[in-house]
Amino acid sequence: MAVKVISPGLSATVQDLGRPGYYHLGIPLSGGMDRFALRVANMLVGNDEGAAVLEAVFMGPELEFTTPATVAVTGGDLPPKLNGEDCAGWEAFPVKAGDRLSFGFLKSGARAYIAVSGGIDVPVKLGSRSTYTLGALGGHEGRALKAGDELAVGAGGAGKGSVPENLRRLPGNPAELRMLPGLYWHRITAEAGKRFFADTWKVAPEADRIGYRFKGGTALDFVPREQPFGAGSNPSNIVDACYPYGSIQVPGGTEPIVLHRDAVSGGGYMMVGCVISADMDLIGQLQPHSPARFVEVTMDQALAARHDRQAALARVRAHLGL
């Protein structure tokens, strides 16, 4: 039982819920960037929510199935086609041996999650099937898919229906990314902090699984200081430290970068805080040039948002009778 890759799209990788426990060695979590969509794709085909799926970005792959299976596509609006015929996203559908799944042009969002019943069965590396391409670790041979690859699939069952739009979760326009100020926030002036939240930023072309760069806002002014020993001469430099997931570093004070699932684990740039865990999924659905704002929240608000996201997943489970 397998999926053959006819064409790989822009960059499709195998992802699950990630690889915790190795960040201290510089090996990041990896896993789906929009974990809400990844979980729902798995629910729709009757998998464990953390089964491995394909994550496609901007442009879909073309796949051929060698045996019957159940498939679902969630995430951004990348319209699936079965043997050239349109079919619905966020809905399970059966495929036969020899069927081909392809995609139309991306209409909204950035990433689609393609779940196959039984899950994509690549070898488990350090507890996960996720691909960490920078470290050539996990997934299919540690890399994005190429034409001609064949992926084994586990044994699976029947589909579970569909998920209506009101139960899905995608970013607004502009995207509102809630963030908790902290880390090296004290390094920027109060005025710079105000402008950081007031400005509307745009996703820069440098936006990938490691991090998303934003531009178009006002450069940050730093509180003057003599740079500490070992930090480096730019006011945005710090002695190389750990980088949290979702942390917002601002090299040179100009363009914020939000680190994502394949984050570099540390480095020498000051960070102004972190995007909260509940909004990490939304970043994975932002295209270059789309507008975004950072919205200040407190820890209590961050935890409430986290519970709201969990409740949204629970509503999907209830809807599907899981």
Next chain:
Amino acid sequence: MSIRFSFGGDEHIFGEVSESMSLEAFFTSLSMTNAVKAAGIKGVTEICPANASFQVKFDPDAIKPSDLLKELQGMEAAASQSDASLQTRIIEIPVYYQDPWTHETLMRFRERHQDPTKTDLEYAAEVNGLGTVEKFIEAHSSQPWFVSMVGFVAGLPFLYQMVERKRQLQVPKYLRPRTDTPKLTVGYGGCFSCIYSVRGAGGYQMFGITPMPIYDPNQQVSYLQDEMCLFRPGDIVKWKPINRDEYDAALEAVEQNRFEPVIRPATFSLSEFNKDMAGTNAKLMEALNGR
């Protein structure tokens, strides 16, 4: 020193032991992370020591952020007084300085460099007042280095020079990071040396290349079969300058999987080191060379 704590979103606590780098700050950070590990706190998922700071990742559904913060604050007094000594290893890393591959790469990114008319080594020699590249290489390779952090990308060591502060080399990072760095490049930024474990972006100055793998996701390299990453915080490194012929021979041995790194057990005590740096380093060299 008193640790500055800050939440990194709802899933991380960040602790800055000191704004500036020192081995004292490193040891406090290491003691803190060891104490967190030993405490086995429910909900803690990642414990990451860094040069002069550390980070703990947690599941706020399992432990309240404010409760975890209190636990960490309770460990601070013991950590800052703990004995700064280690049973560790000294590892010899062969380095082919001024190699053709990092040279080709640095020439492609001259417009991102402070001084486009010089190589990275020429620039580093000049800003450290050492005059010649040869003298800079001698300063870089003559004394051992301390692994004070592992990270950025998989298995990349940050190395801190084990000499008096006034002798420590400092070189700014590139003005804008490169989009390419050869795998196993020996780099330099701020007061840290590093070894790029994988090919990719980087902002550190490039001095040379080692033939010795330090990260193997396939776990085929003889000494990386149990652990994918060679380095751990607290390891000690000695650079060994090699020429092209020695580099080629080492690379051939690596390709045939018969390369044997020189790794010896060593002890390190911060108080002894601070009392007598030359003597401590001489003992480390004895441990390395078996003399």
